[in-house]
Amino acid sequence: MLKKLSIYIKQYKKYILLVPVFVFLDVLCELSMPLLMARIVDQGIPAGDMAFIIKTGIFMVMLALGAIFFGVLNMKFSTTGAIGFAANLRSALFEKVQKFSFNNIDKFSTASLVTRLTNDVNNLQVTFIMGLRLLTRAPMMLVIAFFLAYRINARLSIVLAIAIPVLVIGVLSIISQAVKRFSIMQEKIDNINRVIQENLIGIRVVKSFVRADHENTKFRNANDDFTNSAIRAISLAILNMPVMMFVMNAATIAIIWMGGKMVSTGIMGTGELISFISYIFQILFSVMMISMMIIMSARAEASSKRIIEVLDTDIDIVDNPEFALSATLEGNNPALVPAAGEQDCPQVTAGKVEFKKVDFKYSLTGSGEDVLRDVSFVAEPGQIVGIVGGTASGKSTLVNLIPRLYDATAGAVLVDGVDVRDYRLPDLREKIGVVLQTNTLFSGTIRENIMWGNEQATEEEVVTACKDAQAHDFIMSFPNGYDTVMGQGGVNVSGGQKQRLCIARAILKNPKILILDDSTSAVDMATEARIREAFYHNLADTTIFIIAQRISSVQDADKIIVLEDGCISGIGTHAELLQNNEIYREINSSQQEGVLGQ
Numbered sequence: 001m002l003k004k005l006s007i008y009i010k011q012y013k014k015y016i017l018l019v020p021v022f023v024f025l026d027v028l029c030e031l032s033m034p035l036l037m038a039r040i041v042d043q044g045i046p047a048g049d050m051a052f053i054i055k056t057g058i059f060m061v062m063l064a065l066g067a068i069f070f071g072v073l074n075m076k077f078s079t080t081g082a083i084g085f086a087a088n089l090r091s092a093l094f095e096k097v098q099k100f101s102f103n104n105i106d107k108f109s110t111a112s113l114v115t116r117l118t119n120d121v122n123n124l125q126v127t128f129i130m131g132l133r134l135l136t137r138a139p140m141m142l143v144i145a146f147f148l149a150y151r152i153n154a155r156l157s158i159v160l161a162i163a164i165p166v167l168v169i170g171v172l173s174i175i176s177q178a179v180k181r182f183s184i185m186q187e188k189i190d191n192i193n194r195v196i197q198e199n200l201i202g203i204r205v206v207k208s209f210v211r212a213d214h215e216n217t218k219f220r221n222a223n224d225d226f227t228n229s230a231i232r233a234i235s236l237a238i239l240n241m242p243v244m245m246f247v248m249n250a251a252t253i254a255i256i257w258m259g260g261k262m263v264s265t266g267i268m269g270t271g272e273l274i275s276f277i278s279y280i281f282q283i284l285f286s287v288m289m290i291s292m293m294i295i296m297s298a299r300a301e302a303s304s305k306r307i308i309e310v311l312d313t314d315i316d317i318v319d320n321p322e323f324a325l326s327a328t329l330e331g332n333n334p335a336l337v338p339a340a341g342e343q344d345c346p347q348v349t350a351g352k353v354e355f356k357k358v359d360f361k362y363s364l365t366g367s368g369e370d371v372l373r374d375v376s377f378v379a380e381p382g383q384i385v386g387i388v389g390g391t392a393s394g395k396s397t398l399v400n401l402i403p404r405l406y407d408a409t410a411g412a413v414l415v416d417g418v419d420v421r422d423y424r425l426p427d428l429r430e431k432i433g434v435v436l437q438t439n440t441l442f443s444g445t446i447r448e449n450i451m452w453g454n455e456q457a458t459e460e461e462v463v464t465a466c467k468d469a470q471a472h473d474f475i476m477s478f479p480n481g482y483d484t485v486m487g488q489g490g491v492n493v494s495g496g497q498k499q500r501l502c503i504a505r506a507i508l509k510n511p512k513i514l515i516l517d518d519s520t521s522a523v524d525m526a527t528e529a530r531i532r533e534a535f536y537h538n539l540a541d542t543t544i545f546i547i548a549q550r551i552s553s554v555q556d557a558d559k560i561i562v563l564e565d566g567c568i569s570g571i572g573t574h575a576e577l578l579q580n581n582e583i584y585r586e587i588n589s590s591q592q593e594g595v596l597g598q
Ligand SMILES: Nc1ncnc2c1ncn2[C@@H]1O[C@H](COP(=O)(O)OP(=O)(O)OP(=O)(O)O)[C@@H](O)[C@H]1O
Pocket: 106, 362, 365, 366, 367, 371, 389, 390, 391, 392, 393, 394, 395, 396, 397, 398, 437
């Protein structure tokens, strides 16, 4: 696990290697002081030698300043290394998640991915900072202090030779139990984060359904659960303290008793006894630090596992290996180089779409049943293809297979005669504009949002796309026009306006294939008709798929696909389907009745 994560230390290696050096110097300065103090007490004071006392005192001050200096340096280097490591790890996770297919994202859930990228990485960062310092400092302190104590008085150090193993065994047996409890606690934090994130993402739904009380209870339960597991873990971990105090006090009493006798018989000086006792404190303090680090490492281990799980996930939708972009890492900047020559990679040129006996099922999150079965059709370049069908009939799933948001389980989806799996993903997706059912706008201005898919677009192209999407007029009605700043997720525009902005964004990509998944549902019928009109005139070369609930949205389409329960029940024009497709006729007449009823 450590090996896997160590590659993210990369350019911070030198900082990390310097930490033990400065820790060593810091420890040397700190541990030399009791020796000097012993000299003052045993030699300077009895002889009344003020010059010796002042000289040794100044030396002690210099050592104290040295300890502070080296302490600050090792803190600086360990913090820089840890923060840099965490930044690299976060970037690697973010880049990995960018490559995730929808299937991969479905497996982890968005909330859990956010926790892993934030909370878990922070956990590692904190443990890293502490660990780098403490795990070098504490063992050095332990060994050197023991050595110095031994040099002062070998017989007295027998007490330490007994006390340290007793302490280590006592502390480790407590910690081994506490570690299990801390791992459980980490899972509970995950649960709390999930509840918070779900609530905040869906806060509007919660408010509109007046479910705040229900959400409060859900949060309270998760919070109580976490609190209980934290108390269980911490109440065990704090047992460390009395065990340590007991051993420490027993050792101190034994040393004062034995040392006192030695001082009274002149075998040992008073100063030596005082410095011996201060070494006991240093040694026992080191053991305490090590035990703290073990507890922190247990939490970090749980986080590491969760992070590595993301990094090790096999991405199920990847480029054809022949044309795949391979990353050449230079420093921190991966340069993407196609394995095959650029000219050999297939490109989308016309926008013909063909489904050949396609089956599909959601392998990770689905019920195990095929959601699409034996779907075959052809959409010629420039055609408008409507897709209608009952709810959950598989309409969104079908169009998701074109830009490879998911891959067909059987059969093939071809674009311009080439299997979509044989394209390089960027080449395929750059030519496909998608307006999904759930629209997303990003924080930034309206212009930035529209240009999101095509940063090179001119102002004129932006305006034309917005005019085609019937968005220009309402954008201009805002005081700041195209420079209006969008709230997070587009909160300051209506649902219908948001849909039109998303359509404009997709049109600006100048796609060969445009997919509109129920993306005019919040737009009134007259505006929708004008959008369709613009498609006919201005996007004549683009193959357009329109998924719609309203027959009026697709009745002018060149071809309409009727889906029922994952299968194609009919394909044809509006007139043809009215004649020969029972389901289409039913949908049509129910909507006609609805209109007449109004
Ligand atoms: N990510 C997913 N994981 C598992 N099952 C899914 C997923 N997305 C959709 N499904 C299932 O696949 C089936 C088809 O869903 P799909 O969204 O394609 O239908 P649809 O015709 O577009 O529905 P609607 O008109 O309500 O949007 C449904 O039974 C749905 O529960």
